[in-house]
Amino acid sequence: MSLRRFDAHNHLQDDRFGGRQSELLRVCEQEGLVRMVVNGACEEDWAQVAELAREHPQVLPSFGYHPWYLHERTARWRENLQRFLDQVPSAVGEIGLDRWKPGLSYDGQEEVFITQLTIAAERNLPVSIHCLQTWGRMLELLNAGPRPACGFLLHSYGGPREMIGSFVEIGAYFSLPGYYAHEGKNRQREAFSNVPLERLLIETDAPDQMFPNGGKHQLVDPGSGKPINHPANIAAVYEFAAGLRGISVETLAVIVEENFLRLFGGL
Ligand SMILES: [Zn+2]
Secondary structure, eight states: OOOOOEEEEETOOOOOTTTTTHHHHHHHTTTEEEEEEEEEOOOHHHHHHHHHHHHHHTTEEEOOOOOOGGGGTTTHHHHHHHHHHHSSSOEEEEEEEOOOOOTOOOHHHHHHHHHHHHHHHHTTEEEEEEEEOOHHHHHHHHSSOOTTTTOOETTTSSSSGGGGGHHHHTTTEEEOGGGSGGGGGHHHHHHHHHOOGEEEEEOTTTTSOTTTOOOOOOEEEEETOEEOOOOGHHHHHHHHHHHHHOOOOHHHHHHHHHHHHHTTTTT
16 A cells, blocks of 8 residues: 655745646655645745646645745735635745845845734644744744744754754644755754654655755756756655654654644645
8 A cells, every 4th residue: 555645845836847737746646645735935926826726636725925035025915915815725835034045135034924924823824934044033933923823834944953842832843855865964864853753744845955866756947957856756755754763654654644634634
């Protein structure tokens, strides 16, 4: 029997997939994928995410403004976000804070993050959070709230191991990407070894965060000719996570399914 797998975070709407989404989803199905959270990142791609969800029942849509694209937001971005959330059962994200990306301004990031967190809390929707090099401030803001009662996802958690407990106390889940199999990602693997199993989720972040070798399913962006991550590599991320935690992939799959349904199952 093939295992049931859940991708807690990806960007299936991304243009780099070259319109091949239906084909990619068929391959995902062969790898046991049941559901994936597809994260919009800006007003421009929310309609694409909504359309994917209409066409494919395995797609759970999520709408949010990612810190990298804040400069593109229109005067009506809040209303637009609410309108997408009204249209279809959906999560909030990808939202977040980023002090790592070179050239990216931090101005306005906290305001937009808190606005979206408030919307998620008001509607009690799970929210997917991106955070790079600002973990202390992230914990402060999440502690101050508001937060959705159902919980939130720290996707590709890269913060200190010592902070995991504080995030767990206020409702955090943590999703592991295949990218953390890279040799240099010792610290991140060590952190994930300390995530409570009942808060662990698995993600591809496709088309980004590839395995060191690209994974079983290789894919190329037709625009640039560069390799990208295929969402069907989810099965390999499960193998990686099971190895890291020293449990069988069957046991892991049961735990991850329970966690996924606890956080996202209401949608
Ligand atoms: Zn992402």
